[in-house]
Amino acid sequence: xxIRLSSLFLRTLREDPADAEVESHKLLLRAGYIRRAAPGIYxxxxxxxxxxxxxxxxxxxxxxxxxxxEVFFPALLPREPYEVTNRWTEYGDNLFRLQDRKKxxxxxxxxxxxxxxxxxxxxxxxxxxxxxxxxxxxxKYRDEARPRAGLLRGREFVMKDAYxxxxxxxxxxxxxxxxxxxxxxxFTRLGVDYVIVKADAGAMGGSAxxxxxxxxxxxxxxxxxxxxxxxxxxxxxxxxAPEPKSFDGLPAAIVHDTPNxxxxxxxxxxxxxxxxxxxxxxxxxxxxxxxxLTSPEGKRSLVVVGLPGDREVDTKRAxxxxxxxxxxxATEADFERHPELVKGxxxxxxxxxxxxxxxxxxxxxxxLDPRVVDGTSWITGANIEGxxxxxxxxxxxxxxxxxADIAEVREGDQAPDGSGPLELARGxxxxxxxxxxxxxxxxxxxxxxxxxxxxxxxTMGSYGIGVTRLVAVLAEANRDEKGLIWPESVAPADIYxxxxxxxxxxxxxxxxxxxxxxxxxxxxxxxxxxxxxGVKFSDAELIGVxxxxxxxxxxxxxxxxxxxxxxxERRSISLNSVVAELA
RNA sequence: CGGGAUGUGGCUCAACUUGGUAGAGCACCUGUUUUGGGUACAGGGGGUUGCAGGUUCAAAUCCUGUCAUCCCGACCA
Numbered sequence: 207x208x209i210r211l212s213s214l215f216l217r218t219l220r221e222d223p224a225d226a227e228v229e230s231h232k233l234l235l236r237a238g239y240i241r242r243a244a245p246g247i248y249x250x251x252x253x254x255x256x257x258x259x260x261x262x263x264x265x266x267x268x269x270x271x272x273x274x275x276e277v278f279f280p281a282l283l284p285r286e287p288y289e290v291t292n293r294w295t296e297y298g299d300n301l302f303r304l305q306d307r308k309k310x311x312x313x314x315x316x317x318x319x320x321x322x323x324x325x326x327x328x329x330x331x332x333x334x335x336x337x338x339x340x341x342x343x344x345x346k347y348r349d350e351a352r353p354r355a356g357l358l359r360g361r362e363f364v365m366k367d368a369y370x371x372x373x374x375x376x377x378x379x380x381x382x383x384x385x386x387x388x389x390x391x392x393f394t395r396l397g398v399d400y401v402i403v404k405a406d407a408g409a410m411g412g413s414a415x416x417x418x419x420x421x422x423x424x425x426x427x428x429x430x431x432x433x434x435x436x437x438x439x440x441x442x443x444x445x446x447a448p449e450p451k452s453f454d455g456l457p458a459a460i461v462h463d464t465p466n467x468x469x470x471x472x473x474x475x476x477x478x479x480x481x482x483x484x485x486x487x488x489x490x491x492x493x494x495x496x497x498x499l500t501s502p503e504g505k506r507s508l509v510v511v512g513l514p515g516d517r518e519v520d521t522k523r524a525x526x527x528x529x530x531x532x533x534x535x536a537t538e539a540d541f542e543r544h545p546e547l548v549k550g551x552x553x554x555x556x557x558x559x560x561x562x563x564x565x566x567x568x569x570x571x572x573x574l575d576p577r578v579v580d581g582t583s584w585i586t587g588a589n590i591e592g593x594x595x596x597x598x599x600x601x602x603x604x605x606x607x608x609x610a611d612i613a614e615v616r617e618g619d620q621a622p623d624g625s626g627p628l629e630l631a632r633g634x635x636x637x638x639x640x641x642x643x644x645x646x647x648x649x650x651x652x653x654x655x656x657x658x659x660x661x662x663x664x665t666m667g668s669y670g671i672g673v674t675r676l677v678a679v680l681a682e683a684n685r686d687e688k689g690l691i692w693p694e695s696v697a698p699a700d701i702y703x704x705x706x707x708x709x710x711x712x713x714x715x716x717x718x719x720x721x722x723x724x725x726x727x728x729x730x731x732x733x734x735x736x737x738x739x740g741v742k743f744s745d746a747e748l749i750g751v752x753x754x755x756x757x758x759x760x761x762x763x764x765x766x767x768x769x770x771x772x773x774x775e776r777r778s779i780s781l782n783s784v785v786a787e788l789a
Numbered sequence: 790c791g792g793g794a795u796g797u798g799g800c801u802c803a804a805c806u807u808g809g810u811a812g813a814g815c816a817c818c819u820g821u822u823u824u825g826g827g828u829a830c831a832g833g834g835g836g837u838u839g840c841a842g843g844u845u846c847a848a849a850u851c852c853u854g855u856c857a858u859c860c861c862g863a864c865c866a
Contacts, residue, residue: 220815220827221801225858236800245858351790469865495866510866519864534790535864550866587866706825740826758825767825 208720208730209699211745215252218745228424230682231356233690237748239677246353246361253749254677256698258364261676262343264395264695265366272388274339274368279321281345285311287320291649298532302347314347319646319668322369326664327652333373336654336664337381341368343673355424357678358634364673369642371664373656378641378665382414385669386639389418392671393636397693398679401633403429404438405640414641415442419633420679427633428522430615434625440615441526444576444622451581453602459555465592467550470515473594477585481596491515492584492598494552494562496536499528508540510547510562512554512586512606513575517613524612544570546589553587553595554604563607573610574600634679635672642666684772690750691771700728701788702751706739706758716757719766719785726789747771753788 216238225242226232234240239254250258266276285303288294294301294313302314315321322340330338346365353361370381386402393400398420405417417439419429431437462480467473470488477486493515500506509528511519524533541549546556546567554562554572562572578584580601588595598604618627644663647653653661677696684691694700701723705716713734720730731751733742739758746754746769756767765778768788779787 217799217816219800224795224801227859242858471865493866495864497864515865517865521864524864535866541866547866552866704825708824738824738826738828740824740828743826745827756825760825 208703208724208732209252211731211733212735214731218748226356228355228358228682229685230678231358233685233748233750234356234678234681237690237750239681240357242356244361246350246359248357248360248362248674253698257677257680257692257696258674260696260698261396261673261680262364262366265343265392265671265673268388268392268395269341269366269368271391272339272384274341274385274388276342277325277340278342279315279318279325279344281315281347283313283315283321285313287324287650288313291320291646293320300348300350302349315344316346316348317365317670318342318344318367319369319642319666320650322367323646323650323652323666326371327650330371331654333654333656333662337370337372337377339368339370339381339385341366341669354426355678357674358424358682359426360674363675366671366673368669370667370669371647371652372666373654373662373664375665378643378667382639382641382667382669385667386416389637389639389669389671393418395695396676396680397684397695398636398676399683400636401429401431401437401631403431403633404442405638416639417635418637418639420636420683421631421633422679422682423632424682425632425634427635428615428630429633430619430621430628430630432621432623432626432628434621434623436621436623436625436628440520440630441522443523443615443619443628445611445613445615446620446622447576448579448582450579450601453581453599456581456583456599456602457597459595459598459603461588461590461593461595463592464594467592467594469550473515473585477594477596486585488516489514490585492553492578492586493517494554494587495519496540496547496552497524497528498534498536498540499531500534501531507571508536508544509571509573509610510552511573511575511610511612512578513610513613514577517575517616519612520614523614524610527610527612548587548589548591551587551589551591551593553589553598554606555595555598556589560604563605572606573608574606575613576609576611577613578606634675634682636676636679637669637671639669640667642668685750688744689748692750692752694752697751698749699731699751700753702731702733702746702749702754704733704739704742704746704754704756704758706742706756707761708736712757712761715761715781719755719757719781722785723789726785728789755784755788 218238219236222232223235238251241249243249285294304312343366345362347362350361353359372378372381400418400420403417403419405415428440464476467476470491474486474488478484492512494510494512497509560566562570578600583597583599585594585596586598617630621628644665647664652664656662681690703716703720705713720732723730752771754769760766760778764781766781766784768779769776
């Protein structure tokens with residue numbers, strides 16, 4: 207049976223909803239695909255559900271083809287497994303927690319690593335059972351600080367998450383490759399533009415990790431790519447450290463008066479006045495940024511990071527580097543507790559002695575940008591109000607506790623693999639493949655007997671696709687000023703028939719065409735409403751099925767019109783051949 | 790978390806400054822009309838003005854609190 211608009215649960219909106227900013231969000235609301243139920247939480251209407259089901263089925267088919275087996279976990283989970291892996295606390299405020307009537311703690315699953323691991327542990331105990339790959343398509347819950355753009359970042363969303371279980375590292379690599387290949391097939395079938403980028407693996411404790419990003423100006427992730435094919439999330443870009451230089455011939459450090467230079471710009475100006483003939487730039491200064499780290503247990507500590515003055519700290523890179531700690535700039539209160547830090551004039555050394563570093567007077571951890579290598583000379587704060595030290599040499603005059611690669615990545619920076627200058631772009635994360643390793647298996651005791659009868663810890667991969675986010679990405683990428691234009695692979699129907707006229711014969715013909723298309727295996731939306739043609743045409747364009755058949759005045763000549771929503775092409779086709787041609 | 794803006798029928802908005810029975814367009818219902826680009830006319834249903842307090846004879850309007858939504862920021866030491 208065709209979907210009849212006369213009875214479909216649908217109301218299209220003529221005007222944009224006021225609280226939607228992003229085009230795909232506006233259109234999905236206006237065309238009657240979704241309704242907002244709560245912040246970041248959406249109800250799926252029949253049309254939206256049809257698109258979501260199409261996406262899910264493509265994902266499902268390719269997962270099955272890759273040998274993964276579908277299961278389904280509850281979304282409501284007990285606390286204990288997440289306690290074991292420490293994620294009950296690590297997840298912080300993003301976790302929806304609740305209690306049952308006995309005051310036992312539960313959570314709404316933000317992801318299911320623990321449950322999959324425990325399920326395999328529950329049923330399998332031999333190397334002969336491996337490898338195995340399981341997946342589910344399920345709701346996830348994350349109490350996002352700022353839900354955005356409708357389905358793009360919701361607090362409830364559908365995710366396909368798959369997990370592979372292998373005995374060996376090589377097996378894991380194979381499983382990973384198999385999922386990665388499946389992802390390429392999925393996004394190709396969906397008609398989604400994507401880039402595979404290296405991702406940060408840090409906090410999760412695994413090794414290889416890649417993200418599938420769909421390039422889009424409204425994307426929340428920034429990634430880089432080089433002409434030579436390097437691509438990475440900015441969080442994962444490793445800065446190329448220059449070769450250390452010799453100390454030979456470098457002048458001794460000297461302190462100069464530099465009053466009223468709280469910022470790098472003012473410092474550079476004054477420095478060029480203080481040292482006659484100098485031509486300093488911000489890149490000659492060493493800026494020392496004080497960050498406050500808050501551990502998941504709530505412990506707060508300060509760390510100072512020294513980086514070239516022409517570079518800013520990238521918050522996301524800092525969060526990736528210091529995770530699972532939360533990172534924020536030090537507050538006034540932090541500075542009050544550490545009077546040795548003179549705001550605006552902070553540096554690693556005071557009066558020739560180390561001020562920063564765990565071995566120093568302040569005991570504050572001091573980390574350096576990778577560009578600050580031995581033999582480089584800097585202008586930096588002297589830890590005295592109104593004074594900076596010039597010619598302070600790394601390795602000779604100061605050291606650090608380690609490296610912090612958290613400076614912003616800039617257009618034109620060199621790719622770490624030497625493949626050329628980096629270009630910056632924005633993208634939406636639609637998939638993530640990740641070699642988790644043995645972290646969860648160890649924490650939860652997932653071991654199997656090997657062929658020698660010895661217990662071995664299993665190694666895991668985790669593979670996610672944001673299904674509902676994909677619906678938004680597809681809507682965002684496939685639209686015009688009139689409405690949505692779905693790719694055929696996910697459109698809510700294959701053919702959209704408009705009965706444009708009031709004669710019974712028009713409706714009868716439209717019904718007959720619908721039946722003929724369906725006999726050929728096509729799904730059909732039929733606009734059989736008692737409405738004027740203008741209304742029907744507008745809704746057809748808004749709803750965005752790619753093939754529209756207009757059944758109306760052309761019938762006098764035995765013709766219907768075919769509109770190709772995507773190309774805009776409109777032509778008349780004989781009533782007798784339209785089904786054969788489009789089906 | 791900080792800043793800004795905004796909360797009024799299903800949707801988009803007005804009325805708020807200067808307190809006095811809440812209004813328009815779209816959508817919905819009835820009738821007539823129209824029928825290849827959101828027809829026209831007439832009639833009609835639907836809102837405890839986000840919530841809770843307070844001021845007042847009287848609150849959508851003023852005050853306090855709170856919740857929510859959207860946008861910007863989260864750093865330049």
